[in-house]
Amino acid sequence: MVGDIMKRIDIAKDFTDTPLGRYPTDGPYSGERFREEFLYPALKNDSVSVVIDGTEGYGSSFLDEAFGGLVRKGYYSADQLVKLLKIECNDSDYAIYRDLIWKYIKEASMQIA
């Protein structure tokens, strides 16, 4: 928390409304780029709210690399992310992506265990 204000990343507004692929070689708006340039710098032990509404949909590969990658890279544990990360979706059509994000975080923690 910075002065009790939670940092907020709106993927559609701050990154792109067409997230695509896993690695930077797959395109300019990949999961790895989002993780390394937006999500990880914003986290740094602060709470972050990520808004997932407004994009044209997500591939699981993007979500796995962006969020599951935080655990696989050893940046944070799944338990830490539960405390630090908030996935916001005001549009219920995006609820499955929120569930996918937590699924990948959980799976990544089981992979490295």
Place this chain on the structure above:
Amino acid sequence: MNAYLKISEIIVPPLITVGLGAFVAQRFFVSRANEGAMVDFMVGELRELQNDSLEYWTLSADSTENKQRQTVLAQKIKGMIKSLSADCNYYCDRYCKYKLGELQSLLVEVSDACTGGDFESVRKKVDTGRYILIVNAINRVKSELHRRKL
């Protein structure tokens, strides 16, 4: 005049009862028919998603034409999953609110099967092993929808 009133006293209450009964029954059957049509529509979308996903994962990117086809299929798959999520929300909101969580978790499995691994990646190779993952995940949703319809 009295005879007429007596007859109407006898006939009108059952007529109203039958009319109301018919109205309720008609509402019920129309609702069931609409639900059935919605289920059929979603099953059609699932079938299309299955075909596109299977084509995507069995297509090798060895030619420009195939690469272009892959790009188109990837967008179709992502769009269809989002559209299915919206349809599922509408369907559950209208007909079975208690089923929303279950259907959503099944759609999570579908999305994972269709767009996981090296989806939209330049490293993507032909992955025939995904066939069973995709078919199983999609069939689970279809079964759940058909169970509601029957």
